[in-house]
Amino acid sequence: MLLRKPRFSHSQLTDLEAGPNPECTEQFVLEGVSMKATLTKTGILLTPLETRRCWPLPANLPSSIPFSEILCVATSHSVPSWRCCRGLWRTQKVTHRLSICTFKRPRLHQCHWVSHSVELESQEEDVVRRWAADINEAVSINSVRPKALLVFLNPFGGSGRAPTVWARDAAPILSKAGVRCKVVVTERPLQAYETVRDLPLLDLESYDGILAVGGDGMFQELLNGVMALRSCGEADRAAAAAQLRLGHIPGGSTDAVAYSLNGTRSAVTAALHVALGDRTPLDVMRVDTADGSHRFSVCYATYGYMGDLLRTSETLRWSKWLGGRRYPLAGAFTLLRGRSYRACVSYVPSTPATSKSVECTSQCQICAEATDARAGDTSLHSSAPSEGEPAWTVVEGEFKSIMAIVTPCRSDMSARGLARTAHLSDGRLKLVLVRRCSVLQYLRLLARIPTLGIDAEHDLPFVTVLDVVAVAVKPIGAESSWNVDGELMPSNHLSARVHRGAVQMFSRGVE
Known part of the structure; x- marks a missing residue:
């Protein structure tokens, strides 16, 4: 034998x-x-x-x-x-x-x-x-592992499975690793944001990180709360907030943040990354509007098709029998309308440009060059031009869609990412300009995203993909809406700038 x-x-x-x-x-x-x-x-x-x-x-x-x-x-x-x-x-x-x-x-x-x-x-x-x-x-002896965490759980987001995900998948793993967790179950929108923003110094110093259990919306609340702390004007609180690591335990309907960080929507995988104390820097995009409001994002900001889609789906929210089906219905309606919008787009190109064939992994040399998060970084307070950067380039035209993509934005619909060559911490935005085209041409572009991504080399003359560090959009005439990580912005005159490695995450990247 x-x-x-x-x-x-x-x-x-x-x-x-x-x-x-x-x-x-x-x-x-x-x-x-x-x-x-x-x-x-x-x-x-x-x-x-x-x-x-x-x-x-x-x-x-x-x-x-x-x-x-x-x-x-x-x-x-x-x-x-x-x-x-x-x-x-x-x-x-x-x-x-x-x-x-x-x-x-x-x-x-x-x-x-x-x-x-x-x-x-x-x-x-x-x-x-x-x-x-x-x-x-x-x-x-491994000092990078967390000892105490502040956990926010959203029981209403997505399909409402966050409490089950936490109790069944995440909590037992963190308990085995000896991590103490204080769990806050949110009861209303912006509760997590306000709670984090108002954390006293004593509480900030007692936690090693903050976790979001739920969808991308819950994570965005925590992110904006931490960024508000870092610009609060109090040096001690700002320094303590800069040392916090953030984590996303996926329990929503899309979970693009956890998927982009770990390459999977598995809550067990995300919890293991947290328990083992993994750390990776993540780019953050600051978005400013003409009315003086701002927010931070780690996924995308889109104008045109995706903005119209979100606005249309919000009008259908009243219909309870539609549920999650309102999104494909709104997408089909928006596509058939085929609207384009005239706008003036200004951007600052990134230097040097990266190879389009490089995808981000856990051993990514480009992301390894990102520095740690800095407390009191004044550049986070505005998206205004920086000294010594290249001159702004201005493009005016009629666009079907304008996208500023921060990270790969992986999802079940596009496992390798909406923008495959985007990185977790390369200090660049993928600016995608889709000029006016027919419904069939735009449908062809949408059909390529799940297999190739929107930034792949293609033969579509109406699509332009640029590596930039900042972008500003001024609508001319009829206006669409800005969709920033699934939220509508109050003003359509928008400027955005990426900040390299601004936050630290419980992750090691996609293996």
């Missing part, structure tokens, strides 16, 4: 290749296979001591478990029982179990993490207890 070695799913650690330490090596049993386990500076190295002749063979046995991917370690033991062996009744020995709470990555979808427990068994109780203590100590 052919011998078959077990397959491994966890990635190898570079530091583990230095060789085992005889003083930190023990023998355990994992899924019936004898394993030699070695503690190193960065994790646990597991080496099989035997091959199996029986069938079926255990698959996907881990070859290494980094400390950075361990939530916690627990010990237990099996209760002795009697069994019949060769006609004689004998009692089994007590088996002590070392349960390592971690996760695994499915082969077909590496971003979609799944909670997993590695069960190492031994007959020696002292060995199991000593290893549990050593591993927990190594895990606790």
Whole structure:
């Protein structure tokens, strides 16, 4: 019979290749296979001591478990029982179990993490207890992991599944990791924004981050609340707010923020990123209007087709029987109307331009150059021109749609993103100008978005995609509406500027 070695799913650690330490090596049993386990500076190295002749063979046995991917370690033991062996009744020995709470990555979808427990068994109780203590100590040394979080839960957004998502998927993971959570269930719009904006200094210093459980609207409230804190004029509160990390536990209808950050809408994956203390900077776009109001966005600002669609869907909100079906109905109506709008578009091109073939991943070199969030950064207070930047370029014409896209904006409709070559923290906006075209031409553009994205190289002469750092739009004549992350702006005279890596997120990017 052919011998078959077990397959491994966890990635190898570079530091583990230095060789085992005889003083930190023990023998355990994992899924019936004898394993030699070695503690190193960065994790646990597991080496099989035997091959199996029986069938079926255990698959996907881990070859290494980094400390950075361990939530916690627990010990237990099996209760002795009697069994019949060769006609004689004998009692089994007590088996002590070392349960390592971690996760695994499915082969077909590496971003979609799944909670997993590695069960190492031994007959020696002292060995199991000593290893549990050593591993927990190594895990606790990681200072980037959060200790206390402020959680806002929106029970009304999307399909109303946020409470279930929190209780079933996110809360148990954070509890295992020893993270204390204060949960605030919102009861009205802007409650989360106002609560965060008014947080006293003592509370700000007691939290390591803030989580939004719900849809993109809930996250936008938290984002704007934190940005309001950073420009409140009080140096201590502004500095404390700049150190907070934000997280999005998806529980809405689109969840573009969590999807763009993690490559999946899985609440378990998002919670694991938070519990493990992952960190990545995220670009933020400040949007100013002529009436003096402003808001911050991490997704998009659109004028024309998407603005008309949102405005039309809002008029259908009164119809309860339509529900979520009002969006495709509004989209079809807006498309058939085929309206275009005249506008003057001014923008500042980014330098240097990036390659259109580069997509953002967890190992993105472009995003790695982003600096940490800065407290008291006065550039966040306005979208006005900065010194030393290139001159503004002015384009006037009739446009079907104008889009300023901050991040890839991934969703179920476009898994690789509305703008595939956008990055999480490259300090650029994707400015998409769609000039006047027929209904069939625009429908052709919409049909390409799920497979190619709107910024892909194409043969559509009415579409222009530019890398910019700032944009200003002045409507001429009949006006559409600005749709900023699913919210209508009160004024259509708009200017926007991107701020590179302005906030820190609980994420590591798309793997």
